[in-house]
Amino acid sequence: xEKEHPQQSKRVLLLDDDPSVCxxxxxxxxxxxxxxxxxxxxxxxxxxxxxxxDCYDLMIFDYLLEDMDGVVLMxxxxxxxxxxxxxxxxxxxxxxxxxxxxxxxxxxxxxxFITKPFTVSDLLDQVHALI
Numbered sequence: 001x002e003k004e005h006p007q008q009s010k011r012v013l014l015l016d017d018d019p020s021v022c023x024x025x026x027x028x029x030x031x032x033x034x035x036x037x038x039x040x041x042x043x044x045x046x047x048x049x050x051x052x053x054d055c056y057d058l059m060i061f062d063y064l065l066e067d068m069d070g071v072v073l074m075x076x077x078x079x080x081x082x083x084x085x086x087x088x089x090x091x092x093x094x095x096x097x098x099x100x101x102x103x104x105x106x107x108x109x110x111x112x113f114i115t116k117p118f119t120v121s122d123l124l125d126q127v128h129a130l131i
Contacts, residue, residue, distance in 0.1 A: 010131055011035045011055060015045045016062040016089060028120050042068025053081045057131045063090035063097055085130040087112035
């Protein structure tokens, strides 16, 4: 996991209820110069986002969480912070899960999507496309 694009302390909120995905993604991002705040609960992340969401350069949300829908969380977050860059993670293909009204954001670069399992390049390419 060699550094491909060094970053100057960009801050990322990472939310996934799968501990192994969290560990791997956090390790990749930290080895590439990012500061990562990790959450396993959508409700816990939402509490932080409401009070501190503007301090993040990027947020990465699992599409399906046990306690919250990742798309709903993304919409709520962007309602509060419209310039927020978000990547959705999912084990499903984007064609199967991304709502029609979000396709323009995916195409225009306002939203990222990564299919799990992902590679180091998959993650870093999406992150660097957004920030």
